[in-house]
Amino acid sequence: MINIVDKEKEERIPPILRLGFRPLFLLAGIYAVFSICTWVWLFTSGSQSPLNVPAIWWHAHEMLFGVAMAVVAGFLMTAVQTWTGVKGTSGGRLAFIVMLWIAARVLFWTDTPLSIIALVDTAFLVLTGWEVGYRVVITKRWRNLFFIPMLLVAISANLASYATVKGMPPFSANALWQAMLWWFMILISIMGGRVIPFFTAKRFQLEAPKPILWLEMLAILPLVMLAVISFFPLVPTWFNASLLWVAGIAQCIRLYRWQGVRSFGEPLVWSLHLFYLALPVGLIAKALYIGNAWISHSLIHLFAMGTLAGVVLAMIARVSMGHTGRAIYQGPSFSFAYFSLVLATLVRVLGPIVWPEHLQTWVVIAGIGWSMAFGGFVVCFGPMLIKARVDGHPG
Incomplete structure (x- = not known):
């Protein structure tokens, strides 16, 4: 060392x-x-x-x-x-x-x-x-x-x-935002593949599944291609849809292998599985409705709020516990924050699709749920972050 x-x-x-x-x-x-x-x-x-x-x-x-x-x-x-x-x-x-x-x-x-x-x-x-x-x-x-x-x-x-x-x-700012959203999905796919099955297996004394190379490639490489073609609006729809289908199905299989169904008793674990689930669901939904601009736009928030913000919220809670010297699974009750973000995501994605004339209402409700989730993190974990480790170790 x-x-x-x-x-x-x-x-x-x-x-x-x-x-x-x-x-x-x-x-x-x-x-x-x-x-x-x-x-x-x-x-x-x-x-x-x-x-x-x-x-x-x-x-x-x-x-x-x-x-x-x-x-x-x-x-x-x-x-x-x-x-x-x-x-x-x-x-x-x-x-x-x-x-x-x-x-x-x-x-x-x-x-x-x-x-x-x-x-x-x-x-x-x-x-x-x-x-x-x-x-x-x-x-x-x-x-x-x-x-x-x-x-x-x-x-x-x-x-x-x-x-x-x-x-x-x-290219437009919208093309760049879409490409960066795929960038984060790639990052989460890579890091999620490392830590989510490991955390699950360790917490529930299971055998962690070994990555399958071809499955990893099918799950991640299409995301790289989607990021690139974000800047090329004339790419054929069938090609875009094919990438979404391949990545979505591969991500579903990958997530299933991580044994999330056994994690329901531990919020710091099931939250990672639940929010990661938004990625394959979003990919498949986007493939299904690729010709509908309004639904495709609403689905952006499934990736941004469901996958990105959700995995972020679950990870920062876990890291804050572990790196401040605390027993990871003996922290404050934080399920309310996860549920708040789940509801905010569903409202922001489905509300405008079902009832678009009330878009402002959905944005307000989603904003409240989001604020409760991240405000909850600040209240529950903020005091840990500004104080020394409880075990006396550096860091």
């Missing part, structure tokens, strides 16, 4: 800055509530937006590059310590990275030029990539190096998203 921690030095660091998950999970939870409440207000009130970018652009960008990317960064800067044995980012270095994330969020409410905001926002991702990549390379843990090209794609996409505000790229 390269990880050597000076206990006295560690204790001089405020607990909130001792590992990346602490500030970034907490801020992501707070910002998830703030940004959705703000979006609901802008969407329903008709008030003039005080933002320096279009409100719909801000909503999509901040869900992906604000909330979700903060969780990705916090997770990676925490997990890389476990992967490599090298002390994770902490103290002043972590504070600087966190301040970049905060600054990028705040600057949208000022007259700051978009080029400056883009620079600050990109610096956050670049430094995150460096903190992770450097540790992986020096310890030669090549299995986890794939995060670096993934982050490079995210950095490029983020820069391109700012350019779409000025109409510079040959």
